[in-house]
Amino acid sequence: MLMDIYTKKTICPYDCPASCGLTVQTDGRRIQKTGGDKAHPVSRGLLCGKMRRYADEINSKDRILTPLKRSGGKGSGSFIPISWEEAVTEITSRWKGLIKNEGPSSIAYCYYSGVMSIIQRHCVQALFARMGACELVKTLCASAKGDGYASVVGDTGCLDPRELKNSDLYLVWGSNVSATRFPTLADFTQARKEGKRVILIEVYAEPMAPYCDEAILIRPGTDGALALAMMHVLAANDLADEPFLAEYGLGYARFKETLGAYTPQWAAEITGIPAQAITDLALCYGKASAPSILLGSGCSRYGNGSMTVRLITILSLFTGAWKRPGGGLCGCTPSGGSYFDVNTVKRPDLRSRRPERTININQLSHALTGTDGHPPLKSLYVAGSNPANSVSDQKGILEGLKREDLFTVVHERFMTDTARYADIILPAAFSAEQSDVYEAYGYCTMAAAKKIVEPAGEAKSNWDTTALLAKAMGYTDDHFRQTEEELYEKLILTPTPLSAFLTEEERKTLLQGGVLSMPFARHTDFQTPDKRFYIVNPRLPEPMPHYTACHGGSEELSLISVPSRHTLNSIFQAEKEQARKRGSMTLVMNTTDAAARGIKDGDPILCKNDLAEVEFTAQTTDLIAGGAVAAVGVYRLDQSPGGLTCNALHHPRLSDGGNATTMNDNKVQCVLKKITG
Numbered sequence: 277m278l279m280d281i282y283t284k285k286t287i288c289p290y291d292c293p294a295s296c297g298l299t300v301q302t303d304g305r306r307i308q309k310t311g312g313d314k315a316h317p318v319s320r321g322l323l324c325g326k327m328r329r330y331a332d333e334i335n336s337k338d339r340i341l342t343p344l345k346r347s348g349g350k351g352s353g354s355f356i357p358i359s360w361e362e363a364v365t366e367i368t369s370r371w372k373g374l375i376k377n378e379g380p381s382s383i384a385y386c387y388y389s390g391v392m393s394i395i396q397r398h399c400v401q402a403l404f405a406r407m408g409a410c411e412l413v414k415t416l417c418a419s420a421k422g423d424g425y426a427s428v429v430g431d432t433g434c435l436d437p438r439e440l441k442n443s444d445l446y447l448v449w450g451s452n453v454s455a456t457r458f459p460t461l462a463d464f465t466q467a468r469k470e471g472k473r474v475i476l477i478e479v480y481a482e483p484m485a486p487y488c489d490e491a492i493l494i495r496p497g498t499d500g501a502l503a504l505a506m507m508h509v510l511a512a513n514d515l516a517d518e519p520f521l522a523e524y525g526l527g528y529a530r531f532k533e534t535l536g537a538y539t540p541q542w543a544a545e546i547t548g549i550p551a552q553a554i555t556d557l558a559l560c561y562g563k564a565s566a567p568s569i570l571l572g573s574g575c576s577r578y579g580n581g582s583m584t585v586r587l588i589t590i591l592s593l594f595t596g597a598w599k600r601p602g603g604g605l606c607g608c609t610p611s612g613g614s615y616f617d618v619n620t621v622k623r624p625d626l627r628s629r630r631p632e633r634t635i636n637i638n639q640l641s642h643a644l645t646g647t648d649g650h651p652p653l654k655s656l657y658v659a660g661s662n663p664a665n666s667v668s669d670q671k672g673i674l675e676g677l678k679r680e681d682l683f684t685v686v687h688e689r690f691m692t693d694t695a696r697y698a699d700i701i702l703p704a705a706f707s708a709e710q711s712d713v714y715e716a717y718g719y720c721t722m723a724a725a726k727k728i729v730e731p732a733g734e735a736k737s738n739w740d741t742t743a744l745l746a747k748a749m750g751y752t753d754d755h756f757r758q759t760e761e762e763l764y765e766k767l768i769l770t771p772t773p774l775s776a777f778l779t780e781e782e783r784k785t786l787l788q789g790g791v792l793s794m795p796f797a798r799h800t801d802f803q804t805p806d807k808r809f810y811i812v813n814p815r816l817p818e819p820m821p822h823y824t825a826c827h828g829g830s831e832e833l834s835l836i837s838v839p840s841r842h843t844l845n846s847i848f849q850a851e852k853e854q855a856r857k858r859g860s861m862t863l864v865m866n867t868t869d870a871a872a873r874g875i876k877d878g879d880p881i882l883c884k885n886d887l888a889e890v891e892f893t894a895q896t897t898d899l900i901a902g903g904a905v906a907a908v909g910v911y912r913l914d915q916s917p918g919g920l921t922c923n924a925l926h927h928p929r930l931s932d933g934g935n936a937t938t939m940n941d942n943k944v945q946c947v948l949k950k951i952t953g
């Protein structure tokens with residue numbers, strides 16, 4: 277029977293700043309095709325190559341469609357199908373036994389950013405709060421950046437990228453816009469046509485250099501020194517907006533006294549950028565009327581990440597750019613808060629007392645192997661995350677997941693490296709198979725999208741699965757009795773201070789599924805306790821901002837791990853066309869560093885430190901800072917030549933502020949792999 281094909285709209289659920297709009301063609305049973313939504317206020321009809329393949333992903337024959345129970349060794353990938361009833365009974369009886377015999381803190385959950393819509397992302401937290409299980413510190417991405425930014429401007433919103441068109445100079449500071457902020461790339465192309473300058477400050481400049489007028493290569497983790505030296509030059513040349521800094525800021529006079537030491541020569545030693553180039557950059561920045569800095573998260577993933585972002589935020593304020601349209605800082609939180617009351621879903625109040633144990637996601641390996649001063653976890657529930665691929669200390673994570681006395685449940689769509697270690701796998705739904713609300717983290721938009729097709733096979737959404745497990749645990753709280761649709765309506769109808777002014781008409785748009793462009797922040801209405809921004813912040817352990825070094829290490833080369841344009845963290849790894857385009861697991865090296873080690877483009881190399889040895893294919897370029905190497909993309913273990921990926925080289929150390937990942941802050945040695953036999 278031929279069925280009518282019609283078009284629906286939805287929102288991309290993945291972890292990008294834009295939350296792009298999608299059109300979906302469907303016959304009501306299957307998704308046929310996706311395209312860009314021309315009416316979406318941010319993506320305006322653009323859609324990345326990955327999401328053009330969404331139909332292939334959702335219809336993939338590799339999808340997990342029934343609950344599965346392990347039938348072989350941990351990690352072997354051998355499973356047999358079981359019913360949902362069997363799965364839920366087994367899971368909840370194990371948990372009840374553990375709670376009784378070992379206490380609830382023997383159980384932990386792990387979710388991160390597999391799905392970014394609010395109900396599906398956060399619903400798991402409520403179940404484990406109710407259980408009294410370990411709490412998870414979710415700082416795998418940009419929490420050091422958030423911390424550094426907030427330590428200067430509190431909850432003040434930064435620039436929405438749509439405001440950038442009014443800027444007259446752009447510093448793209450550690451962001452591969454062409455891959456990770458795709459809708460903004462067109463704005464740079466347009467700006468350059470208008471004769472405006474785009475300057476890139478990068479460790480690994482190759483992907484973005486073609487879109488910029490100039491690329492400045494910097495040593496990893498040293499951006500704070502560059503920001504300080506730029507402020508030294510600005511202050512020395514009367515280019516600091518002193519009336520603005522005195523009226524809106526706190527501590528300028530004292531900070532200025534410290535700037536004398538931060539000369540371009542001083543910063544040149546640290547950053548590897550010639551002193552003259554630092555002076556020229558500062559003067560070019562200082563003479564612009566409304567310069568903007570588009571800050572990625574790369575430079576925050578270091579032991580000094582929060583301080584680095586703090587210094588760059590102060591630099592963005594230094595010439596008064598924030599008071600002019602298009603001037604200031606972009607890439608942090610443009611709304612300054614949330615349009616939805618996320619606690620409606622997270623429900624921290626369901627915890628009867630403070631958690632006995634808290635686990636930082638970056639140190640999951642310690643919790644799984646019992647090296648954090650607690651007994652090793654006895655059960656782990658994973659949903660919307662793939663820690664075996666995306667979290668630091670990969671060998672420690674795998675060692676922990678292999679433990680026979682760990683009961684692991686993974687709610688997944690595909691047989692990921694984490695799922696392979698599960699005792700029970702539950703089949704997860706895709707975004708088009710569930711209803712949810714969305715807010716972009718890099719733009720001022722809020723949106724909602726209703727289920728378009730029923731979940732394939734026996735897949736269930738995170739919410740439906742959480743509610744089912746809660747019921748089987750015997751939890752009778754009203755919260756877990758709600759339907760997905762009820763929660764969806766509640767979130768739309770519960771205003772936060774940032775969405776309180778929505779009209780009835782606008783709420784109706786959301787209830788039906790749609791997107792709203794929200795007002796840009798008032799950038800000089802500083803949302804701090806003192807209503808002014810902090811150059812010196814008396815509430816911090818280190819009130820005076822200054823240069824701090826990152827963790828580093830004793831090996832010669834600094835390893836950074838950067839996103840691939842063809843995958844999204846570990847999503848799309850299973851999609852054959854994306855995997856083909858991405859190619860083999862490469863490590864990008866500076867041509868001179870490679871030559872000094874007898875390494876040529878395409879050679880097999882071994883990259884090692886005290887944690888692990890990982891095999892890559894070398895790719896050489898002059899557009900990476902000397903002394904740095906970059907691992908591009910997150911690979912499945914069976915896609916890596918040596919069975920481990922770059923995350924095995926990442927120490928689980930935390931950042932200075934924000935307790936965040938420091939995945940870019942690791943040292944390694946690289947040698948040519950000797951082919952034997």
Ligand SMILES: Nc1nc2c(c(=O)[nH]1)N[C@H]1C(S)=C(S)[C@@H](COP(=O)(O)OP(=O)(O)OC[C@H]3O[C@@H](n4cnc5c(=O)[nH]c(N)nc54)[C@H](O)[C@@H]3O)O[C@H]1N2
Binds near residue numbers: 292481497
């Ligand atoms: N195609 C694609 N898109 C993605 C993702 C993906 O994996 N693929 N990931 C998504 C996620 S989870 C996030 S958080 C976002 C944004 O993710 P971000 O992490 O902001 O990603 P990038 O924009 O690549 O910015 C990181 C850049 O910082 C650079 N860098 C590293 N260390 C330093 C340093 O010390 N100094 C300087 N100046 N630069 C440095 C890297 O070379 C890299 O180009 O992207 C999202 N979008």
Ligand SMILES: Nc1nc2c(c(=O)[nH]1)N[C@H]1C(S)=C(S)[C@@H](COP(=O)(O)OP(=O)(O)OC[C@H]3O[C@@H](n4cnc5c(=O)[nH]c(N)nc54)[C@H](O)[C@@H]3O)O[C@H]1N2
Binds near residue numbers: 291665706839922
């Ligand atoms: N080497 C390296 N490591 C990185 C990064 C990097 O660039 N390089 N990026 C880092 C960053 S910025 C981030 S944010 C983290 C991300 O780390 P994670 O949050 O662990 O994200 P992913 O690895 O993409 O895994 C997400 C999983 O969620 C599943 N999923 C998607 N939708 C749903 C759903 O609705 N329900 C359920 N149950 N599952 C779903 C997907 O199939 C996928 O397997 O990784 C970090 N780690």
Ligand SMILES: [Mo]
Binds near residue numbers: 416
């Ligand atoms: Mo991220």
